[in-house]
Amino acid sequence: MPNTPPDYCPNCGGRLEPVDPPAVQHCGDCGEYEFYNPIPTARVAVLDGASEGERASLLLVKVDAADRDLWGTPGGMVEAGEDPDVAGARELAEETTLTVDPGDLVLFDARTFAKFGDVQKTYLCYAVDDGDVSGTPEADDEVAEARFWTPAELAAADDRLLTSWPESYKRPEWWVEEGRAALDRTE
Ligand SMILES: [Zn+2]
Structure with a gap:
């Protein structure tokens, strides 16, 4: 599976909000940060x-x-x-x-x-x-x-x-x- 920035929170399925896109996003539902790395x-x-x-x-x-x-x-x-x-x-x-x-x-x-x-x-x-x-x-x-x-x-x-x-x-x-x-x- 190739790596691409996540479209939704892998933890809860919630909506992600940009923090430092595309490297960092934040889930407004569960509070997790999602990191996108090479x-x-x-x-x-x-x-x-x-x-x-x-x-x-x-x-x-x-x-x-x-x-x-x-x-x-x-x-x-x-x-x-x-x-x-x-x-x-x-x-x-x-x-x-x-x-x-x-x-x-x-x-x-x-x-x-x-x-x-x-x-x-x-x-x-x-x-x-x-x-x-x-x-x-x-x-x-x-x-x-x-x-x-x-x-x-x-x-x-x-x-x-x-x-x-x-x-x-x-x-x-x-x-x-x-x-x-x-x-x-x-x-
Ligand atoms: Zn979440």
Whole structure:
């Protein structure tokens, strides 16, 4: 079930009054406050290659939809009780069969945005070097394809990343540049 601001009080069914909409509403009947929060989502940029002065390849997964040719970095929603880096490693494994130690994921960006209308997401973007990842990418749960895109492919791919993302996230080279910079800082 996607998160959207509640239309009525989940506690008593009463009418909600705006306090700080859409984040906070108040039920005039039972007095409860209702909070509307974004869903934390972990995405993982697996970077291959990129020695000094070279451009890296980036692992992308294709959305499992027959009528669309849209790709994105692997990832998904953080589950209850789960740390975001563990969620990133889990989603990477579920979508591509690749395994990684969550401790090798380097956080390099975090943004909150409306993904589809009212559905608010907080993206936690992680980078990891392919050398710290085990396996060969294969499409698994929920994706149609999983493979590394070469620098040339990435440069020509601007309109094929998920359209619901913020502008910077739609640029595949952004994931490469920001992810590689973050990995270089940790060395
Ligand atoms: Zn109520």
